[in-house]
Amino acid sequence: MSDLSISLETLALEQLEAIGSRLTKSRKLILSALEASAKPLTVTQIAKFSNKIAISSMYRNLNVLEKASLVTKIVNENDFAFYELDEHVLGHHHHLRCVRCGTVMDVELAEEIEQQLHKTAKSISKKYKFKNVEHFLDFAGACSKCES
Ligand SMILES: [Zn+2]
Ligand SMILES: [Zn+2]
Ligand SMILES: [Zn+2]
Structure with missing residues (x-):
């Protein structure tokens, strides 16, 4: 089992405290996975890294980590959820x-x-009077395992 890096641990402590939560052992295990x-x-897959956490408490902890802006949830069209660091x-x-x-x-x-997308976001923000416009762009296809 790998340990959490000092920089991520410091950030996690700060951001969890900001939402009134703590960096518990389980949350630490999830972040290090x-x-x-x-x-x-x-x-x-996260459970394989940290088999001491029950799946139900895993979802609760991931929820808290999402709220603390430490983890992002990615949901597929077939409702498959993936998690990664923010x-x-x-x-x-x-x-x-x-x-x-x-x-x-990740790609x-x-x-x-990226610069072009950044420019586009800026002009969209102006045109539609939206603030903090970001872009999300996904690619989809069949992976090598599924195609072989
Ligand atoms: Zn990613
Ligand atoms: Zn981008
Ligand atoms: Zn596949």
């Missing part, structure tokens, strides 16, 4: 989903495309 993974995980921890990126098995991978776009 997500930190150790290179891609978003399902609750069952974007201000992981850095901005996009997702590639398999339409057959539901697996989700990074070329810098010039």
